[in-house]
Amino acid sequence: MAYILDKAFAVNKDVFTLAQKQPSITGYTRLETLPTAVSMKTGLQAPLADPLWLLARQWQFNEFQGEDAGTPLKLRFAVQGAPIDAFRSGTDVQPQPWQALDGVPLETRVEAEPVWATHPRLRGEAGLQLLRMSPPALRTALLQNYPLSLSAPTATEAAADQAGLLWSQLFDRRTVDASALRADLQPLLLDGVLTGVPAVLGNDAATQALLQTWLDWYDALVYEGAANNPAWQRERMEYAFALKSGNIALDAAEYTDGHLDWDDFIATTAPGDAAQVHTFSVAQRIPTPVRYPGMPAERYWEFEDGQVNFAGAEAGATDLARMCVTEFALSFGNDWFMAPVRLPVGALYRLENDAFEVVDSFGIPATVRPIQPLGQTPWQMYALRASPNLGNQLTGTLFLPDSLDGVQEGAVLEHTLLVRDEMANLAWAIEKTVQGVSGEPLDRDLEAKGLAFSQQIEFPTAADAQAVAPQLIYRLATPVPANWTPLLPTRKGLDFAAPLDIQLARAGMKRFYPDPVTLVADDPDYDKFLANLDAQTDFITPLAIAEDAHIKAYIFYPRGWLLRRDPNQPMDIHDTLLLEEEEVPRIGASLKRKFQYARSSDGRSWLWIGRSKLAGRGEAASGLRFDVAEKRKP
Template identity: 35%
Template sequence: MPSITTWTRLEPDATHTPLTDTLQAKVYDPLWLLARQWQLGEFQGQDCGSPVTAVLRGDSAQLTRVHLGTPSSPSIQGEAYDAGQVPLESLVEREPFRYSTSQPSMGLGAAAEAGQHFLRLLGQKSFGTRYHAAFTKHFPMAPPTAEEIATWGAAALRFLHIMAGRVPDGAALVAALRKGALPAELGIDSSHEGDVREVGRVFVLWYEQLVSEPVSRVVANSAWSSQRMEYAFSISAPLASITPPATFRETVLRAQEYPGGSLDWFHFDLAPGLSLGADGDADGKNSSPILQTVIPSPVSYSGMPETRWWEFEDATVNFGAVDSGPEDLARMLLIEFAVTYGNDWFVIPVELPIGSLSTIQSLIVSDTFGVRTLIPSIKASTHPTSPFWRMFSHSLARGTDMSTSAAGEERDLFFLAPTLRRTLEGKPVDEVLLIRDEMANMAWGIEGHAEGPSGRSVNRREAYSEKLKRREPGFQPTSQQDISAWRLATEVPDYWVPLIPVLARPNEGGIMFRRGATLRQDGSLRSDTAQGRLMNPVPGTSLDIFEEEIPREGVRLTRAYQHARWLSGSSLLWLGRRKHPGRGEGSSGLRFDVS
């Protein structure tokens, strides 16, 4: 069946075919625009050319010394440091994790896994598993003791139960292989001795490079401060003087409150008067001059107004839509700077070595008119606000004597820290929550996880629940209310470690929290104390924490494995600690003289 279809179409029709008048962008009120320019002060500007080239002169020195911990005197001998070998995070945070005779309950799981790896390497040879039983018998893995089972629980020690008698002790095996002589009790044939020695050499190399550990196991040299629950260390470099004659002076930076994690330049303070012995490291390569001729580039950022007429602007950041009240003066100044003066800034690339301290001597800029301008440092400027500009400047270290000439010297330093951009962090091996208990007038260290003898993390709450189930049938828990009895104190879980306030300095005042212990409720007159490494920095010694380090919001401490790669592509694995904000106050419910 035929049909008729109709529609209406709108078509734009230009009055004139050419777009000349449209592209002219005519202004019908130029006087109003001139008045606005006069109001904004644009007529007060001066003609200037755009920068074409910039010549930068300076001096750069690489870090050569490091000292872990708080310096004991103004002049000490720091250890040699090469930023190209290891980043500062790994150097500062790493700690021993393997089995040692001084701490036999640490890293037995790592020793068992190392023994497994040795047997795998040995099995790849032509003689196969012929000597596996001999090595396992000569370097045996001891099973867990009854005290360890009572403390940690059987579930946490299941790995050691399985490995005992099946694999050799990797730590003891490495110690024997380093001596070079194979025990005669192994019964190795003379034709196989060369292959066994080669396996031993590869195994020792793998064992030493698997995890980054400090060269010295001296605990006093550790950067971790148990009183502050933070890292403290110092670094230095021999930097040339800015003014002639050319002399080298050691520049020392101190990180006094590094909580772990991401390390950067702002963690460091200038420490004039402190010496690590880096002044003797100056040679023809360190420090080295900086001389670069580069082309400045305009600075750009999101939301920056475009300079071209027909270019669309990025709407991701809209400074015009930012809300600000009469009291938001800083926000309004930021918006005005970004919108009005954003295109007045230029940036020049400067190549500096990783892990270096640098100073700028001069910056000469040549513009399109051929004018050369010397731009001084902000501290050398005569502008009245120059003393207050301190971006990227290091503060003086706490306790610096301001009356000395060294403390009064101000240097324009730029520190390019040899730090990692990102690390992979495993689950916490140790985890402690430090809280304040105002009802009991004390603090507590709650161990959520602790490293057990097998080297694996043990949930302390689950281990405590398992211990309650193993109690004698005649033992009555304190929570039972059907029997009238007098109790000296209510029961607190064994993973709650008491921190008792004591006088830090009897003559000067001040309070510190000292680690204590709680009596067991089974009548054995034995105490329950901390099991993890965070609350036991040095076994057998007391632990004192400054009162200000445990605020009302509390502190959460973790200890976990960190993995990263450095400049050469080398793999780094180490044990590091972190300090995080807590979860607020808490209460243990501890009461005394209860009936």
């Protein structure tokens, strides 16, 4: 029991008496939004009843109570950084040698693939640039010896490849094939400097200087990678590579979206010594409160700009991410401070001694250390994922990759969808666009209509009393568009005692047509159709059928670089593709090849062709059925 001196009980003699203090329990309650309901509209409306109620609500939110807390004014700390010193393509299963970094941005180095060989129009434009620079005599010699041959698309492709049709009329033998000229100049180069000129172009100093200027421009225009990029994993349609800093390797085994950041890497051990550490001292920084558009006001009863309607946020019982964001925005939005620090990219950083000193508005210094996880919780924010054998070596370490920002994407050169077809019990690779004769996109959906022929079966008329027209038509298989390629399930490995592991093998779709010589009536359109199939040797392969079968058979293959090693050559038996089954989920996948352009941190510009894989559009229905009996159309 406690006793206090209470002035309220004092008598006239100004003598204080002892008063017994009533026992009490002091509690503090913080009112916060409860983002577990579907809508927070009612809680955030806070309807007013009367002024007294408003004062009570202000008291309830502690707006009348001051806080004896200091505001951070100064920060002092030091950052230690270990630079990235090597790059390696591929995975640990098929390791490539470590290579020194040469200043090429990560996205460009990982994604880049051949460009000049796959884009004739770009070769013609590069040659046109040389023609603009050349005098008349040299221009004539270039067109005679290095003409660009750009054939027009076939009759079937013409409607689907309008760009190829136009560029073939404009560029065919009217400009210079830049790649052919570059190949002839290659033997004459010594450390990047021309030592001569091909004899067909003359051998004067002015021509050599002009070609040197053009060659420097040509080599800097596009960044090309290897023909068989080891970073591209065909069985997963993803990029895989690794970076190294001393004895620490940073593996990125599933890079797909076209932008690299620290969360794409997993740290593991690597052979070698520890990297040299550089220290960056920060003598003083002034922290500033974190602000973002639509941030709630610090005081509850204060008009806001309404850029963000938190009352319209809806969160179910399982929307944990949305509830966390709402909790941060409404309850703890004004508890964060920011102190920017400029550091070189391409290194692993951590605070020296894992701490920094804060001086508040009262002049009191305090040492701040990282938040420690409770219990055995392994999760940390902004922390690199690391293998257990690294221990605490990367605790509190942040990776700043030398990635690109603001990448501009060109038109999609190639687009392929990977989908599942539950009704046909198959998976399909659907080519939407591929590169045409000029390198520009070709619409395969439109082309597929020209590669299909609807056979009309003539039946006896009712006037012929001796014949009866059938009521049902039997079809061996229903037609599937030519741009749909089946992905057949196949067992991985030959160990039947091991657990079943399925891969999806890219196959070809067989199609059978009657031989024209067996038809009663000759159809010129049908003859043109078969002749067009025979002309498409790059992606349509005829099958050998016995002469007495009276059948012509073809296999339709894909014609893009995503599903083929070299679509400019006939299909080879060694050109196989086995996709891991989990890479074709129920939602599917969308694969794209496109030009990309960006500037790196040093101001240089980069142009390359890269690939990406994003979520698809869901399941698809091919309508493929076998042994179908259909009613005859009247």
